[in-house]
Amino acid sequence: MSIKSFAAKIFASHIRKKIDKWAANPHDTQQKVFDELIKTARNTRFGKDHDFGEIRSHADFVQKVPVRDYEELKNYVDMMVAGKEDILWPGKPLYYAKTSGTTSGAKYIPLTKESMPTHINAARNAILCYIADTGKSKFVDGKMIFLQGSPELDEKNGVKLGRLSGIVAHYVPGYLQKNRMPSWETNCIDDWERKVDAIVEETLPEDMSVISGIPSWVQMYFERLIDKTGKKVGDIFPNFDLFIYGGVNYEPYRSKFETLIGRKVDSIELYPASEGFFAFQDKQDVKGMLLQLDSGMFYEFIKADEFYSENPERLLLKDVEEGVNYVMIISSTAGLWAYNIGDTIQFTSLKPYRVIVSGRIKHFISAFGEHVIAKEVEEAMQDAVAETGAEISEFTVAPQINPDGEELPYHEWFIEFEQEPEDLNRFADIIDKSLQKQNSYYLDLIKGNILQRLKITKIPRNGFQDYMKSIGKLGGQNKLPRLSNDRQIADKLKNII
Structure with missing residues (x-):
């Protein structure tokens, strides 16, 4: 075992203990997050408009802050994008994650100095929990590929903007830089077909141990590898043992992937979005992903079949049940308040709180x-x-x-x-x-x-x-x-x- 692999096991054990601590105290953890959010944003434009100074409880919050989606929050976001400060969160955002909008063009989701680390830490912790759960750490010595968007960013009124995956590429920790692939130059290629071809050429001679990305994109990469070599992916990369994915359901792809690889490999499911990194799979032998309760994110839940009623009840964690479809509502250190991200989730466990993504509130x-x-x-x-x-x-x-x-x-x-x-x-x-x-x-x-x-x-x-x-x-x-x-x-x- 290498020094790096041994150190990863020690660090994984340390992080697992920290996670277990807040996971065992979910309601206190969420109350602390809620109190800090309200206190920090009290003097923002949004905080003043919604009487944050008078909010003492969740009931007060429900009374003063209605549930909104992006279109309903857009007037505040537009002020931020125009360069104004202290609108949804103190100061200016660090970045805007640019995504497709529904009715008014592109969406600009703010990422702040407080929210940005939660994206990075959750991704890191997912891997560390895998190590703590399985005892496997040899993969840290091999190469790791993260299929993602271009890290080249634009700028609007002094704030950088781009795809979330491209922004995150700027935060790869130093201890992974030598292992990380593809190269920066290849990652900046806009044309996807050329990019995949370049990734194939770069990775073929390497000892790939971890491959990560949306399944549909990774499948294309696998097929190009096979076309190039005539070999199964698992034969090309004999130490490839971990696939990390998010964004879509992996199950329709699983049998196809196992055929392309030539064997089964472990996998970790992530639940990232521009609005936040909400959950990740922390155990290999249980269903669902651990909901991130200590990441500057306060959660509310509305039963999906009641969502469009006149005054649906906004539930806290203590009120939810397993197997029920809920619309997930978030308030966060990114300055999103009672924000409907559009996803529906179900709880697979209440001790600790684990979820699966069941769909979208709209078709x-x-x-x-x-x-x-x-x-x-x-x-x-x-x-x-x-x-x-x-x-x-x-x-x-x-x-x-x-x-x-x-x-x-x-x-x-x-x-x-x-x-x-x-x-x-x-x-x-x-x-x-x-x-x-x-x-x-x-x-x-x-x-x-x-x-x-x-x-x-x-x-x-x-x-x-x-x-x-x-x-x-x-x-x-x-x-x-x-x-x-x-x-x-x-x-x-x-x-x-």
């Missing part, structure tokens, strides 16, 4: 990390109808993750036409280009050859009615979801054709 597709929402598919369809004169009765969209043969995955659009377009191929092209324009994640996946252009499957007349009747939801207020993140509806529709 969506994110099988590959694209975060396509209903508004985007509806607008794309409207563009195609307007340009071609076609008429449609109904449509829905689902991902095709495992197409036949060597074909790339795609989005499948099930459309019942009243009047078909003269050129169905052009109709599909208009939709696809509209989606690419609206959604930068989808654009990246298309350009990176992770996804191919969407495909249209025509549904016969009254086909959707037949489907709704078959599931007992014909008529009334029942609505067909515009899009799904699985193929439950798609597979049933296939039987109608």
Whole structure:
């Protein structure tokens, strides 16, 4: 065992004990976070607007601070982006994590000097908990690859901005710098196909032990390695034993990955987002990820089936139950207050608090990390109808993750036409280009050859009615979801054709 590997075990044991301490005292931990958040932001613009000086309890907070999403908080963010200080949090942010917006273009999520370390520490602690849990630390001597966005950043009124993964690349700790791949130059390549090819060339001669990234992107990297060498990934990298992932559900990819690798490897699931690093898998043999309670994040939860009611109850950790779908609401050292991140979660454990991501409060597709929402598919369809004169009765969209043969995955659009377009191929092209324009994640996946252009499957007349009747939801207020993140509806529709 190397000195580095031995030291990692000692450090892992130390960090595990610290985590266990706050995990065993969740309510006191969250109360301290809440009190510190309110105290620190009392004199900000938001704090004054919402009487933070009068807030003494969670009940006060609920009364004075409504639940908001980005669009509803945008007027405050716009002031920050314009260069004003002390708006949502004291001073100016360190960075803005730029993401796709829903109705008003790009979103600028603030990252502050207080919130930024929580992203870095959570990622580090996930690996250390794995070491403490399994006793495995040899991998720290090998090379580690983190497939991520470009670390090159833009600037707005003195604040750097970019993709979260690119910002995080600036914070790789010194003891990992010699192990970390790809090189800075390769990481800055914008074109994904060229970037993957460069990563393949850089990593082939190396002793890779840890590979991390969104599964769909990592799958492309694996396939390029195999094309280049004719060998399984596990044969190319015999010491590769740990896959770290986040962003999408790994389960649909697991069997494919094991085939590409040639064997099973351990994995760690992360729950990062621009708004915060919420949870990570801390045990290999239990379901769920440990909710981060000591990371400057105060949590509230609203039952998903009550979320759109007039006055839904905002629950604290002490009130939640296992197996119930909750919308997760956060307040944080980034200056996000009673903020709806859009995710739904379920608790798999209450001692300690562990969660799984169960979906989004609104229908969506994110099988590959694209975060396509209903508004985007509806607008794309409207563009195609307007340009071609076609008429449609109904449509829905689902991902095709495992197409036949060597074909790339795609989005499948099930459309019942009243009047078909003269050129169905052009109709599909208009939709696809509209989606690419609206959604930068989808654009990246298309350009990176992770996804191919969407495909249209025509549904016969009254086909959707037949489907709704078959599931007992014909008529009334029942609505067909515009899009799904699985193929439950798609597979049933296939039987109608």
